[in-house]
Structures are given as structure tokens and as C-alpha cells.
Amino acid sequence: MEYKSILKNIARHITLNEEEIVLFTAVLKKKELKRKEVILKPEQPCPFINYVDQGVLRAYYTDKNGNENIIMFAVSDWWITDMHSFAGEKPSMLTIEAVENSIILQLHKVDLEKLFLKVPKFERFFRIMMQNAYVREQLRAVQNLSLTSEERYLHFTKKYPQFANQVPLKQIASYLGITPEFLSAIRKKLSTPNS
Amino acid sequence: MEYKSILKNIARHITLNEEEIVLFTAVLKKKELKRKEVILKPEQPCPFINYVDQGVLRAYYTDKNGNENIIMFAVSDWWITDMHSFAGEKPSMLTIEAVENSIILQLHKVDLEKLFLKVPKFERFFRIMMQNAYVREQLRAVQNLSLTSEERYLHFTKKYPQFANQVPLKQIASYLGITPEFLSAIRKKLSTPNS
DNA sequence: CGTCTATTTGAATGTACTCAAAAGCGGTGG
DNA sequence: CCACCGCTTTTGAGTACATTCAAATAGACG
Numbered sequence: 001m002e003y004k005s006i007l008k009n010i011a012r013h014i015t016l017n018e019e020e021i022v023l024f025t026a027v028l029k030k031k032e033l034k035r036k037e038v039i040l041k042p043e044q045p046c047p048f049i050n051y052v053d054q055g056v057l058r059a060y061y062t063d064k065n066g067n068e069n070i071i072m073f074a075v076s077d078w079w080i081t082d083m084h085s086f087a088g089e090k091p092s093m094l095t096i097e098a099v100e101n102s103i104i105l106q107l108h109k110v111d112l113e114k115l116f117l118k119v120p121k122f123e124r125f126f127r128i129m130m131q132n133a134y135v136r137e138q139l140r141a142v143q144n145l146s147l148t149s150e151e152r153y154l155h156f157t158k159k160y161p162q163f164a165n166q167v168p169l170k171q172i173a174s175y176l177g178i179t180p181e182f183l184s185a186i187r188k189k190l191s192t193p194n195s
Numbered sequence: 196m197e198y199k200s201i202l203k204n205i206a207r208h209i210t211l212n213e214e215e216i217v218l219f220t221a222v223l224k225k226k227e228l229k230r231k232e233v234i235l236k237p238e239q240p241c242p243f244i245n246y247v248d249q250g251v252l253r254a255y256y257t258d259k260n261g262n263e264n265i266i267m268f269a270v271s272d273w274w275i276t277d278m279h280s281f282a283g284e285k286p287s288m289l290t291i292e293a294v295e296n297s298i299i300l301q302l303h304k305v306d307l308e309k310l311f312l313k314v315p316k317f318e319r320f321f322r323i324m325m326q327n328a329y330v331r332e333q334l335r336a337v338q339n340l341s342l343t344s345e346e347r348y349l350h351f352t353k354k355y356p357q358f359a360n361q362v363p364l365k366q367i368a369s370y371l372g373i374t375p376e377f378l379s380a381i382r383k384k385l386s387t388p389n390s
Numbered sequence: 391c392g393t394c395t396a397t398t399t400g401a402a403t404g405t406a407c408t409c410a411a412a413a414g415c416g417g418t419g420g
Numbered sequence: 421c422c423a424c425c426g427c428t429t430t431t432g433a434g435t436a437c438a439t440t441c442a443a444a445t446a447g448a449c450g
Contacts, residue, residue, distance in 0.1 A: 061337045069340035071333060084330045093337065116319070123318040124311070130325035135279045137332030138266060142256045142288070144339060145264035145372045149406075170428065177340045182406055184430055344438080365396065377438055379398055 003028065006051050006105055009077055013128045014121045023118060027111035033057075033098040040096040046085035047109045052078050055102020056166050059094045060174065070175040073099070073163055079129065099167055149178050150186050198223065201246050201300055204272055208323045209316045218313060222306035228252075228293040235291040241280035242304040247273050250297020251361050254289045255369065265370040268294070268358055274324065294362055344373050345381050 003025045010016065016024065029048075033039065033055065040046050042062065050057070052074045059080055060068045071094060074080035085092040086109060115122050143152055153176060157164045163172070173183040198220045205211065211219065224243075228234065228250065235241050237257065245252070247269045254275055255263045266289060269275035280287040281304060310317050338347055348371060352359045358367070368378040 061341060063341035067341070069337065071336055071340075083326065083333060087326050087330060120315055120318070123315070123322050127318050127322035127325055130322055130329050131278065131282050134325050134329040134332060135282060137329060137336060138278060140336065141266055141332060141339075142264065144336075145266075145369075146256060146258035146262070168428065174340075179407060180429070181408085181431085185406090188430080363396065374439060375397070376399085376440085380438090383398080 002030070003105075005053060005077060009051070010125060014125045016119075016121070020119050020121075024115065024122075027107060027115065029106040029108070031104050031106060033102045033104060035098060035100050038095060038097045039104070040082060040092055040094065042093060042095060043091045045089065046082045046092045047089075048106045049079055049081040049086060049112075050074075050096070051105040051107070052076055052080065053103040053105055055104075056099040056163075057096060057102060057104070058099050058167075058171060059096045061094055068095075068174055069177075070171055073160070073167065073171075073175065075160075075162055075166070083133070099171070144177065149176065149182065150190070152176050153183065153186055154190075197225070198300075200248060200272060204246070205320060209320045211314075211316070215314050215316075219310065219317075222302060222310065224301040224303070226299050226301060228297045228299060230293055230295050233290060233292045234299070235277060235287055235289065237288055237290060238286045240284065241277045241287045242284075243301045244274055244276040244281060244307070245269075245291070246300040246302070247271055247275065248298040248300055250299075251294040251358070252291060252297060252299070253294050253362075253366060254291045256289055263290075263369055264372075265366055268355070268362065268366075268370065270355075270357055270361070278328070294366070339372065344371065344377065345385070347371050348378065348381055349385075 006028070007016075007021065007025075010024070028051075030053075031039070039050065039057075040059075054076055057074045057080050058070055059072050059074075059082065060070045062068055072080065080096060082092045082094040082096065084090060085094070089109075112122070112126075143155060147155065153172075156172065156176060169183055169187075170180045173180040176183065178186075201223070202211075202216065202220075205219070223246075225248075226234070234245065234252075235254075249271055252269045252275050253265055254267050254269075254277065255265045257263055267275065275291060277287045277289040277291065279285060280289070284304075307317075307321075338350060342350065348367075351367065351371060364378055364382075365375045368375040371378065373381075
């Protein structure tokens, strides 16, 4: 079954019958992405949300100096989009790109709006999903304000051990809001038996 | 009408009939808060969300060094809670406190759950509310990663001019993630006709 | 008016950045 | 299969941004 993992993801919060499953899966668009393939560029509209079936994606903001600031990673079983653009139908600020070869399922906004009307349970599902996303961001804000760079790095590797292996140091540094050089120095310090 | 502003807030996203308005307003609990009055302390459960009818509230995290890190402010017509604690029924990490004399309307979790069953439209309302909260946090994350302290301060005063007047400098510094001394220096620099 | 807290000032310090260059690593083509 | 290319990671020196600490000044509230 192609949609096994996304249906399991949905089932964590709402229960769908056969008919609803068909309605839902019918609007999903599967995409296979190659490493470094970009699915969203700044200034474009972002009329879809993406479920990561396999692989890793990242979303980043390119600032006026040309630096990439990584806002989030998404591994298997995560959802990722530029929510600001998706919800408000505004031009995107972010780039979304595959970190490695990946498979995603895209859900388009028009299809989602129809789905809300036909199967109102999905309002509940997305309410809970948004709530979780908000909580995650709020926790991240707490950590950025209260922890040092070293503590944030340790917390990151503990919380997302899969990322630490799949994602280059440079990108982890960007996510943590520090330079790659400085993260390299932190790693060195942590690896030397403290003397 | 006591509930005029909260009903207008709701009406931005869903339409309620007379009966639904009664059901909703019946579960709201009005509270008058004095300056510095605390409505949530760390480790307590947080079974309510708060609508700010008048005044200003702040939510902050107290780290292991005893420093207060302000996560958010809420002025009139905003909602505030420790969403991590509210949604997950976990002990709170935050303190929520009135910055000045305020009036809030509290909505308790059990009442909200009942409301979701009786009036499913509220799932939609809170879905949109969570979505907006998530977008706000994501924008803040972008700014924290890509702007300097000075730029963040300017952005803050532009976006929330009401806060800059109602909230002490010390708390703005805490929200921006810098020390009061340094914010004072930024202000001084900005006020001197650049020479 | 006096007390308490917030803000400003300045000096010394530390954290993290920039820039430049070397070393490592993976993929590709000859 | 090895040599080369491009990109990532490491290293180090010098610098800038932001903090800590201490003390003076200003403001707010009872």
C-alpha cells in the first residue's frame, strides 16, 4: 500500500472510513525528488503542503546578504511548507529543497479546502497539526533565548539524532543560527576529553 | 455588550448563530487582573487559553540562571497561553503575568472540547488561529536568524508600536534576546543624529 | 518625600564572526 | 584505478558584537 505511512500519520488524530480514505488519497500527488532538487523558490506562490514519505527536505530563507538561514528540516513522516505563503496566499519567502533523494506527497490548497467541506474531520486534523507546529516553534524560541550555542547543538543532536548524520554540518550550523566555523570549533571542544 | 470584542474576533473566521453565541459566551470566565498579577506559574497545569479584552500580558520562561526570557506579549484582542502545556496537558514551563491592569476572558479546555463537539465550526476557528500563531513564530524565527539586534529592535517597534510605549525597556530587551544595557546602547545610537 | 525599580554609562571580558588558507572527502572522467 | 575538481570541514588570527559587573541617574508608586 503506497499511502500506508501517511494514513497512519492521519490516524494518530482522526479516524477515516473507506470512502474518506479514497477521497483523501485521490488528491495526493506523489513526487520523487533528487538530491538538491528545489520544489519551492522565493516569490513563487506555495499552494501545497508536503508530506515527506522518504528522505529529508529543508526550508530556508535567503537574506539580503545572500546567506541561507534554515528554518526547518523535515524527515520521513513530517509535513513541510511555507505556511505563511500557503495560508495567506502570498509570495513565498522560503526555498524548499531536498537534502537527499526523497519521495513526497503533495496536497494542494484547493483540494484541501474541498476536503474540509466534504470531510470536516480534517479541520480537526489540521488544527492539531498546526497546534503541534506552533508548540515546536515556541519551544525553539525558548531555547534560542535561553541556551548557549553549545547547549543548542547538544539539544539538537539529542532530539534529532537522524539529522546529525544525514545533514551536513554547514546546514546544522545554519539551523542553529551560527557559522559553520564556529560549530566546527564547538564540536572540537566537545570531542576533546575535557582538559 | 460585554463580549463584543471577542465575538468580533471569532467572526473574522466563522459565523455563529444566536444559539452558538450563547453556548460560547456561557463558558467564558472573565478575570480582572492587577499589574504584575500572575495567572500561570511554572509546573502548574494550564487548562485554559486567555483572550485579552483590555491591557497587556506577557509569557516568559525562567531559565536555570533565573533570567526571564519573554516568549510573547499579548495586547487587546490577542490570545495567550502556554500552548505546550494546554495542548499536551503537561506542567507549564512558562509564567504568564499582567504587564498592566488587564481584563481577560478565560476559556477552559474541558469547555472547549465540549464546544468542539457541539459546534464543530470551532475546530475551524482554532485551526486558523493555530495556523496564524505558527506563521508568526516562523516569521520570528526567520528574523532572529537573519537580522542584527538593532534591526530586530527597529522591526519590533514598527510592528508593535503599542508595545514600545506600554512595556518597559527591560522586557523588550528580554523579548529580543539581548540585555537591557545593550538595548539602551542601541537606543542611544539610534537617537543621536548619525555622526 | 523616600524607597524601589528601571535605565543609563563605562570598563573589562567573552562569545561568536570574518577572512584566509589548508586539509579532507566524494564524485567523475580519463 | 587514480587524478583532479568542487565542495565541506577544520584551523587560526584578528575583530566586532554583546555581555557582565559596578555604579550613577532617573522615574514611578505609595
